[in-house]
Amino acid sequence: MEWFTASDYWLTRLVFQRALAAVYLVAFLTAALQFRPLIGRRGMLPVPRFVERVPFRRAPSLFQWHYSDRFFALCAWAGCAVAAALLAGLDSLLPLWGGMLLWLVPWALYLSIVNVGQTWYSFGWESLLLEVGFLAVFLGNDEVAPPVVVLFLLRWILFRVEFGAGLIKMRGDACWRKLTCLDHHHETQPMPGPLSWFFHHLPRPLHRVEVAANHVTQLVVPFLLFTPQPVATAAASLMIVTQLWLVLSGNFSWLNWITIVLALSVVRFPADPPEVPEAPLWFVVVVLVVATLLVGLSYRPVRNMLSRRQVMNRSFDPIHLVNTYGAFGSVSRVRYEVVVEGTRDDVPRAGSDWREYEFKGKPGDPRRWPRQFAPYHLRLDWLMWFAALSPAYADAWFGTLMERLLENDRDTLKLLRRSPFPPDEPPRYVRARLFRYRYTTWRELRETGACWERTFVREYLPPTRLAGPVHRP
Structure with a gap:
């Protein structure tokens, strides 16, 4: 089974899993603290009213079967607790199947929240967290080396995130092609950060450099993710630097951070791998079946990505397994x-x-x-x-x-x-x-x-x- 696993990526998996758990924790904390006025029983868009008109098959969720504000709070805080446990490394202390089930819990809970969240949960990073979180279930723990096919699928997500965003920009607002979008974006972005004022007042030639560098990172560098090491690590590191630049320039929820987490799955950290047993047959079969399913579901996102009528942030299945992404195809001037x-x-x-x-x-x-x-x-x-x-x-x-x-x-x-x-x-x-x-x-x-x-x-x-x-x- 040596072809199935990549033992050199054991530290990569560890860093990726802990970072993903931290993003999960923020997501569940956001849900726990804000749901009552947004989607609670007396919220602006109440969940009970939503599930009355939307069937389970279109929006699978625990709250299709039962909803109360107390039950939602229980699920959200349970998600926080499980995310904290994963951040602390509890999955490494369990048998392989137990670790997989533990990673499945936050995915199922957050899917239940997103699918009844309506417009409050219509952002691309919700689907991105679910897609990445689903793959994390099949990365394994200390009882097995990381499966190669799962590492490849994580790169495939990162490729679609970056390349899709690059294509939507080139097909969208002309200012991206003229390299002038950042003359406006830092001022008109959804939620400026403490440094956004200073970014806006950078010299205009530097704004042109920013846009050009963004195009290179999103339209050229993603192809290098599938090259041998250390080139793939260098490509992922460049993406991380770009995302950190965006973190400094504005408030984009966890979009930049989940992208950084994805890029970490590509980085091969220099460390001697520990001795682990061979992957059990049942684990190999499960991973290959899931991988085949995800590759098949990639057809529609790829078709959308290559279409002249490309759309951003669309989920093509009710459980958000494979989605399409993109951001700022157009930029407001005012x-x-x-x-x-x-x-x-x-x-x-x-x-x-x-x-x-x-x-x-x-x-x-x-x-x-x-x-x-x-x-x-x-x-x-x-x-x-x-x-x-x-x-x-x-x-x-x-x-x-x-x-x-x-x-x-x-x-x-x-x-x-x-x-x-x-x-x-x-x-x-x-x-x-x-x-x-x-x-x-x-x-x-x-x-x-x-x-x-x-x-x-x-x-x-x-x-x-x-x-x-x-x-x-």
Whole structure:
């Protein structure tokens, strides 16, 4: 069975598994802390309402059989516990089949969450975590050397992530071909980080170099992943450096980190492999059957990747086994933000005391500098960015958000940085207004201390109040 395993990659597997467990932990923690106001029983898009109209075959999930906020919390915190156990190396202390079952648990739990998460879980990195997490089940533990075919399939995922993203850029916005997209991207990206202002103000020739280097990393380097070592390690290392550059320049949830984890599966660390027994026949059969299935399912993602009508971040099966990826096929030139305000006045007027709600990550107060949140995912803040692009992105949930603010709903307010109203004094009216934001210049920053300058564009939602008294559960 020497052809089946690659003992030189035992340390690679160890690093990959521990890093993946850390990403799992962040994902489950995000779900546990945010689900009630988003998809809970009184959430903006409640799970019970979703499972009433979507059958199990289209969205397999534990919550198709039973849902309560307490049960969801139990699953999310159980996912945190299992991820922490995997991070600590519990899978190495179990027999091979036990380690595989332990890795299967977070995958099944997170699949259950994603499949009922609706628009709050519609991001490409959700499917990417599930696809990578499924393969991790079949990497084995200390009782067997890493299977070659699983290592190959991990490279195949990394290839599709990078090459697919490169193709969508070349086929999409002309600024990628003109090397000018980064003249705008650092300012208009969904959630800027603490260094994004400085990245935006880099010299424009350096922005051209950034874009050109990105094209090389995404369109050329991925092919080197399938070459012999040490070339494959060098290619993966270049991808890691590129992803770390993106980590510094913005808040992209765990997209960059899961990509780094994938790249680590390619790196061969210099270490003498321990003596391990030969892979048992049942393990070989299971791995080869799963690999054959995944190769067959790759047909549709490959067809999409090569199509002129390529789409981004699409799952082609309900359990997210093989997916298509991509990011920023188009880049906004102007940044818009929805600013939400409330007032205690009985009748809203032009001179009313409107107070602004502050979100954790998205720009609001022009003087408040962006913070680093990634790999933690602020789901409401991300969707507010989409809402600013078009109200159609927020049709399903924005009205409920405003209702919850009028109620001073405790769980909803936990999603925000600060509410301008005391818990026992909710606003009588709320409204939303659309502003154009731009980064200040170096001179403006020195004179005002503000990193943003904003200009009123139009009313997004007129002053609104509750139709009747608030009834709390």
